[in-house]
Amino acid sequence: MSIFLVLEESGGRIKKTSWEALAAAHRLGPAESITAVVIGAQTEALAAEAAARPVGRVIRVEHPLLANYTPDGFSLVLEQLIATEKPAYVVFPHTYQVRDYAPALACRLGQMLIGDVVAIEEGPRFVRQLMQGRLNGSYRHSGDGLCFVSVQAGAFRPDPRIDELAAPAPIATFTPKLDAAQIRTRPGEPFRGSEQTVDLGSALRIVSVGRGIKDAQNLPLVQELAAALGAELAASRPICDNGWLPLERQVGSSGQTVAPKLYLAVGISGAIQHLVGMKGSQCIVAINKDPDAPIFEVADYGIVGDLFEVVPALTEAVKAAKQ
Amino acid sequence: MKIVVAIKQVPERDAQVRIASNGKWIDEQDLQWAMNEADAYALEEALQLKEKNGGEVIVVSAGPERVGSTIREALAKGADRAIHVVSDDLNTRDSLGVARLLAAAVKLENADLVLSGLQSEDVGLGQTGVIVAELLGLPHASMILHVEKTESGLKIKRELEEGWFQCIELSTPAVLTMQSGGNKLRYATLMGIKKARTKELRAVDAADLGVDAATVVVLEQLSAPKKQKTTHILQGTAKEAAAALVEKLKMEARVL
Numbered sequence: 001m002s003i004f005l006v007l008e009e010s011g012g013r014i015k016k017t018s019w020e021a022l023a024a025a026h027r028l029g030p031a032e033s034i035t036a037v038v039i040g041a042q043t044e045a046l047a048a049e050a051a052a053r054p055v056g057r058v059i060r061v062e063h064p065l066l067a068n069y070t071p072d073g074f075s076l077v078l079e080q081l082i083a084t085e086k087p088a089y090v091v092f093p094h095t096y097q098v099r100d101y102a103p104a105l106a107c108r109l110g111q112m113l114i115g116d117v118v119a120i121e122e123g124p125r126f127v128r129q130l131m132q133g134r135l136n137g138s139y140r141h142s143g144d145g146l147c148f149v150s151v152q153a154g155a156f157r158p159d160p161r162i163d164e165l166a167a168p169a170p171i172a173t174f175t176p177k178l179d180a181a182q183i184r185t186r187p188g189e190p191f192r193g194s195e196q197t198v199d200l201g202s203a204l205r206i207v208s209v210g211r212g213i214k215d216a217q218n219l220p221l222v223q224e225l226a227a228a229l230g231a232e233l234a235a236s237r238p239i240c241d242n243g244w245l246p247l248e249r250q251v252g253s254s255g256q257t258v259a260p261k262l263y264l265a266v267g268i269s270g271a272i273q274h275l276v277g278m279k280g281s282q283c284i285v286a287i288n289k290d291p292d293a294p295i296f297e298v299a300d301y302g303i304v305g306d307l308f309e310v311v312p313a314l315t316e317a318v319k320a321a322k323q
Numbered sequence: 324m325k326i327v328v329a330i331k332q333v334p335e336r337d338a339q340v341r342i343a344s345n346g347k348w349i350d351e352q353d354l355q356w357a358m359n360e361a362d363a364y365a366l367e368e369a370l371q372l373k374e375k376n377g378g379e380v381i382v383v384s385a386g387p388e389r390v391g392s393t394i395r396e397a398l399a400k401g402a403d404r405a406i407h408v409v410s411d412d413l414n415t416r417d418s419l420g421v422a423r424l425l426a427a428a429v430k431l432e433n434a435d436l437v438l439s440g441l442q443s444e445d446v447g448l449g450q451t452g453v454i455v456a457e458l459l460g461l462p463h464a465s466m467i468l469h470v471e472k473t474e475s476g477l478k479i480k481r482e483l484e485e486g487w488f489q490c491i492e493l494s495t496p497a498v499l500t501m502q503s504g505g506n507k508l509r510y511a512t513l514m515g516i517k518k519a520r521t522k523e524l525r526a527v528d529a530a531d532l533g534v535d536a537a538t539v540v541v542l543e544q545l546s547a548p549k550k551q552k553t554t555h556i557l558q559g560t561a562k563e564a565a566a567a568l569v570e571k572l573k574m575e576a577r578v579l
Binding site (some may be wrong): 071072095096099100101103104106107108110111112113114115116125128129130131132133134135136137138139140141142143145184185186187188189190191192193205211229237238240241242243247248250253254255256257261262269272279282283284285286290291292294296297298299300301302303304305306309310312313314316317318320321 | 541
């Protein structure tokens with residue numbers, strides 16, 4: 001049985017989430033059965049990076065038209081590689097890029113991506129979250145066709161050891177057939193949304209606010225708590241979508257990833273997209289009226305109650321403790 | 324511009340979801356339902372594009388009879404007409420199966436643009452729109468915040484990870500999945516609600532679309548998530564809980 005692992009890079013280095021996907025691939029089969037795939041116009045350095053990891057071999061999929069990611073380009077070359085190599089599994093990190101093309105690639109082969117997997121159990125059964133993280137679902141791939149899986153960021157712990165003495169895995173090059181006319185989208189250069197004036201990544205304490213605050217007029221409540229704690233103010237996506245706080249204060253998959261000493265989540269239910277941005281925090285506190293809110297699954301301390309009562313009381317208690 | 328918007332009805336955000344007795348889906352009794360939020364943004368983008376460039380907005384939604392209320396809401400907000408793919412077994416179909424229904428239902432419309440939200444709030448697989456593009460043989464882009472019509476097609480703003488964005492150009496017809504937050508959502512007006520009653524709502528039976536209902540991926544079992552940490556819940560009145568929390572943060576967690 002052969003397992004393909006499609007690695008993703010950023011700035012010329014393999015992304016950490018790709019190594020987490022490697023850890024997931026190890027749940028499906030031994031290192032010898034895993035083929036790491038790197039895709040691009042120049043993949044030599046990426047392939048060398050991959051070859052030092054516990055994989056059976058590395059395939060460089062290289063073509064000048066793969067210099068910039070396009071869903072058509074990536075789908076077409078992987079389709080050709082899969083037709084040649086016939087793996088049983090194709091594993092990806094669950095990134096925005098993978099979400100953009102892997103479902104189309106799977107569809108082309110009559111398959112469907114089991115996306116955003118958080119655990120792999122015997123069978124194999126693939127566990128992913130539903131209902132905004134309130135429930136887990138166990139999924140099975142039926143039939144004997146190719147199985148596509150993508151792995152949620154932070155769900156699998158990458159093996160940090162690189163065996164310096166072991167020989168690097170062999171590297172092969174696959175040259176796909178690709179024509180400029182087959183690529184139907186023209187991507188521009190990535191750009192930053194706005195001038196970054198707060199660096200949430202280096203904040204020691206963060207007070208983060210979500211939908212529970214109900215209205216922009218209520219924000220001073222959490223601003224006062226943040227001030228009392230000496231914390232930066234952050235938010236979940238809906239608050240920034242509504243324009244109540246600037247986008248640069250957003251924590252989560254589409255915003256910043258933070259790991260402060262203290263992360264205090266106020267009125268945040270804890271959708272997956274938010275949790276991936278903050279669950280590495282040292283101490284997590286949640287204030288929410290819903291005892292079943294998924295945020296309590298990652299919280300060290302919690303208060304179940306009305307934030308409009310709890311937050312002012314907490315601000316007072318913090319001030320009193322400082323005196 | 325002729326625009327099709329695929330929308331999904333999902334349990335309301337704060338709904339208490341319980342696992343059904345067969346363990347394979349949620350108990351739908353007594354649930355409140357709403358339009359999936361990302362789909363509401365897709366509808367808003369479509370309505371704004373129509374206001375700027377003229378054309379027609381057609382809503383398509385698959386599901387049982389209850390889905391009609393969400394379709395009416397879309398019509399009240401300004402969609403011109405709607406297609407309801409009547410299906411009582413939507414939750415046993417996989418994403419490929421659902422996308423096959425939607426693609427079959429909208430194919431003959433020959434729309435310039437097909438929009439959907441980037442993912443649903445219930446199942447959250449986030450791939451229906453991308454698969455619909457593949458099935459219709461159209462180019463696509465996902466996680467889009469803005470769409471602008473140009474002479475040669477479309478210029479769109481796509482969200483990347485960690486606060487980065489990118490502009491993409493592509494020709495129409497095309498399929499886009501929309502991210503939330505690109506626009507301000509409108510409310511239905513009283514006039515809109517009144518008008519919606521007279522708009523065309525065509526029901527198509529899923530069985531009549533002639534698509535393959537076989538599944539390649541099966542949801543076998545739902546369960547409550549296992550807790551990743553032991554959460555210490557602080558009890559008492561707001562004041563008591565707050566005081567206890569400060570004590571814990573200071574003495575136990577040592578983060579104050």
